Amino acid sequence: MTNFLQETDSQSWPESDLHFNLEDLTKSAKEQANVYGLRGESNPTRQARDIFSQIQNPSVAEQLSKLLSTIYILFRATPREAREMSSIPPLRAHVDEDGSVLLEWIFSDFRVGFNIEPNPDDSGWHLVSDKTHNVYTASGQLGDMNEVITFLLNLIFSNI
């Protein structure tokens, strides 16, 4: 199981409309997911790749390349129906003033993001849900990308 910092108001995993709970993290997409039609991204990392020309730090570029490849591979590995029936927005990338890269997946009720720093130990991921649901935040180090991305994709497909 991925190690991360979880924070909620209730000190327990929300039990409202959102399905963020530990059991779901090991499951693939839920059948009850809303039907959005075939408008999900076939490659949600495509737009984020445009940012490479703005990156100065080789370590940041290397980590970003690895992260985007991992996301793409694991995204393609999810069941096709889940990908097609969900609405995965493009992953947005920004170069921050300090040279780090911020990646964000913004969904209607929550956002998942990554910060890629020159020192890989500082790089991490975060999840913030709010607005229409119970407040829920979680974050952790990027460390094992396969484990982190699998965790996040399961969570995303369970909640969109």
Next chain:
Amino acid sequence: MPIPDNCIRGIPKSTCLEDRSTANLTLFEFRHNPDRADRWNELSINWMDDEHTIDFTLQQKNDEKELLFMVGVAILPLFDLDKIRKRHTNFFHYERQSKPNNGYHGNLLLNDDTSKTRKTLIRAGLANRSEIHRREDIINQCKNNPRWSVVVRRLIKRCRNFIFSSRKRTNGP
């Protein structure tokens, strides 16, 4: 002076928004202020003390007399700032810091010792809780209703409703 229910972050560039109603993290960039003796980094805001704050913010100009916040404003409820502050005690804070030319001015504060990931998490929380109002939309509303104060009161009411429903959700069963 007491802290009001909302604060405003001006939106300088359209790249700070993902779409018409969604801010991204670049809107919340905390900066080191060399004049500060403590370890807090600043993000300028205006406290929404009265119905003129939005108008004032939209009219703010830099030294070259250019509008600072061309795109519009993001409104952040104090209720949500307090939630973030509670969750990130010692790392996130806010303050009122009136200036000679801006009595509304204040700062959101991020401790220098905050880890990069926590910093991003706090910025994402701020972005997620922002209610975006584009300049053009506000101007259009004002065209339809020449009384600026009525438009602003409506915005404030919307924020209050948002806070109320948010509280209900948090405290609900």
